[in-house]
Amino acid sequence: MTIINIDGIEINFPYEPYQCQITFMKKVIESLKNGWNAALESPTGTGKTLCLLCASIAFVRHLKSKIPVDEVDKDIASLYPKILYSSRTHSQLAQVIRELNKTIYRDTKTVTLASRDILCIHENVQKEANNIIKSMVCRNLVKKRKCHYFNEYDSSFLSY
Incomplete structure (x- = not known):
C-alpha cells in the first residue's frame, strides 16, 4: 500500500x-x-x-x-x-x-443500481425480449398505476 x-x-x-x-x-x-x-x-x-x-x-x-x-x-x-x-x-x-x-x-458502502431489464419483476415486462419495449411497458404500467409491485412499494414507502 x-x-x-x-x-x-x-x-x-x-x-x-x-x-x-x-x-x-x-x-x-x-x-x-x-x-x-x-x-x-x-x-x-x-x-x-x-x-x-x-x-x-x-x-x-x-x-x-x-x-x-x-x-x-x-x-x-x-x-x-x-x-x-x-x-x-x-x-x-x-x-x-x-x-x-x-x-x-x-x-466503503456501495449500492449497485440496475436497469428495468434486470430489476423489474413484472410478468408483462419480463416476457418482452427488447429492452426498449421492456422499458416502455414498465413505464406505462407504473404511470397507469397497473403495476402491483410498484403500487405496493409506493404505498408502503409513503406510510413511513
Missing part, C-alpha cells in the same frame, strides 16, 4: 503509482475541491478506475474527518458528498467493485 499526499488529502493506493496515475488523481482532487465537473481521460490500461475510486473516496473521508464532533449527532449524511459511479453496463460496474476490493477502501 502506498500513501500519496495530494493537496493535503492522503490517498491510499494499492500499488506504487505511475506518474500518469498521480497526475490523474491530482486532477480528480482539484476538481472535487473546487466543485468542478471534470472530463478526464487516460489510455486503456492506465488504472483510471482505481485512480478515480481511491482519490474520490480519500477526498470524502478527508471531509468526514473534518466534521466537528458536536456535528456528528446531526444528520451526518447531509454533511458530506456522495459518490455516484455510473457505467453503461452491469458488467462494467462489477469490474469497478472488483477494483474497489483491491484497495484499503473496500469497506
Whole structure:
C-alpha cells in the first residue's frame, strides 16, 4: 500500500503509482475541491478506475474527518458528498467493485443500481425480449398505476 499526499488529502493506493496515475488523481482532487465537473481521460490500461475510486473516496473521508464532533449527532449524511459511479453496463460496474476490493477502501458502502431489464419483476415486462419495449411497458404500467409491485412499494414507502 502506498500513501500519496495530494493537496493535503492522503490517498491510499494499492500499488506504487505511475506518474500518469498521480497526475490523474491530482486532477480528480482539484476538481472535487473546487466543485468542478471534470472530463478526464487516460489510455486503456492506465488504472483510471482505481485512480478515480481511491482519490474520490480519500477526498470524502478527508471531509468526514473534518466534521466537528458536536456535528456528528446531526444528520451526518447531509454533511458530506456522495459518490455516484455510473457505467453503461452491469458488467462494467462489477469490474469497478472488483477494483474497489483491491484497495484499503473496500469497506466503503456501495449500492449497485440496475436497469428495468434486470430489476423489474413484472410478468408483462419480463416476457418482452427488447429492452426498449421492456422499458416502455414498465413505464406505462407504473404511470397507469397497473403495476402491483410498484403500487405496493409506493404505498408502503409513503406510510413511513
